[in-house]
Amino acid sequence: MSVDASISCQEVVELLSAYLDGELDPTTLERVEAHLAGCDGCTMVLEEFRETIRLSGGLTVEQVDETQRRTLLEAFRDWRAGS
Amino acid sequence: MMLVDELGPSMRRVARMYVSSDAVTDEVVQEAWLGVVKGLDGFEGRASLRTWIFRILVNTAKTRGQRESRSVPFAALAGDDLDQPTFDPTAFGAPGDPNAGAWSTLPFDWRGMPEERAEGTETLHVIGGAIAMLPPMQAEVIRLRDVLGWSSDEVCNALDLTETNQRVLLHRARTKVRGALEEHFRSVSEA
Numbered sequence: 001m002s003v004d005a006s007i008s009c010q011e012v013v014e015l016l017s018a019y020l021d022g023e024l025d026p027t028t029l030e031r032v033e034a035h036l037a038g039c040d041g042c043t044m045v046l047e048e049f050r051e052t053i054r055l056s057g058g059l060t061v062e063q064v065d066e067t068q069r070r071t072l073l074e075a076f077r078d079w080r081a082g083s
Numbered sequence: 084m085m086l087v088d089e090l091g092p093s094m095r096r097v098a099r100m101y102v103s104s105d106a107v108t109d110e111v112v113q114e115a116w117l118g119v120v121k122g123l124d125g126f127e128g129r130a131s132l133r134t135w136i137f138r139i140l141v142n143t144a145k146t147r148g149q150r151e152s153r154s155v156p157f158a159a160l161a162g163d164d165l166d167q168p169t170f171d172p173t174a175f176g177a178p179g180d181p182n183a184g185a186w187s188t189l190p191f192d193w194r195g196m197p198e199e200r201a202e203g204t205e206t207l208h209v210i211g212g213a214i215a216m217l218p219p220m221q222a223e224v225i226r227l228r229d230v231l232g233w234s235s236d237e238v239c240n241a242l243d244l245t246e247t248n249q250r251v252l253l254h255r256a257r258t259k260v261r262g263a264l265e266e267h268f269r270s271v272s273e274a
Contacts, residue, residue, distance in 0.1 A: 008184025017254035056229040
């Protein structure tokens with residue numbers, strides 16, 4: 001399955017996150033791209049990484065606890081009153 | 084108050100990493116916000132506002148943690164498996180094998196999942212659950228990067244991480260979330 005002997009599937013999957021974030025140095029980037037061009041397994045995992053990131057972006061941002069919000073507002077008020 | 088809503092939950096979790104209790108965490112978050120309000124005039128905009136707020140928070144929490152004589156080893160926050168491979172080594176040909184390092188067992192292919200299934204609330208529960216299981220620093224990095232969409236520079240600054248550490252933590256976190264999705268989609272496709 002591995003086309004480019006200079007980098008293995010096992011090595012490529014460890015680089016996919018950096019690859020997607022554009023953080024690979026040019027030499028490594030070239031190797032990873034050459035490998036991906038000939039490897040269906042790594043291409044699949046790459047696409048699943050991309051999908052994982054996209055789906056994670058759909059998580060709702062959690063809400064701030066109402067009590068904490070109120071305590072914080074009071075702290076601001078006290079600070080203003082005191083200054 | 085929009086920033087309080089946007090940053091509040093992350094700030095609490097980050098502060099909690101460095102101090103001993105929820106009560107102290109609340110005090111640290113409050114102290115940090117007061118520091119933000121007092122320091123706002125001096126904010127020069129070299130970093131983004133949210134990054135700057137996190138720096139104040141992390142410094143406040145670390146100082147407080149030190150005062151409590153609480154020293155938290157990096158591995159306790161980041162996970163103690165950082166030098167291990169993220170993917171199961173048995174999925175690849177063993178060293179010395181003619182196929183060393185190449186796939187021997189491919190992961191389940193879940194790319195063709197129907198959209199309504201892939202994007203349903205169940206999927207979000209799986210992702211949320213997988214993130215909640217991560218070591219705290221991995222969880223926070225993936226939340227800030229992939230859920231809230233911060234840049235890697237911002238996350239390094241906000242959480243006081245080196246670029247390398249940030250990258251390693253994010254990759255581990257994404258790999259585990261991808262793995263949880265794989266498990267989930269495999270089980271629903273077999274059901």
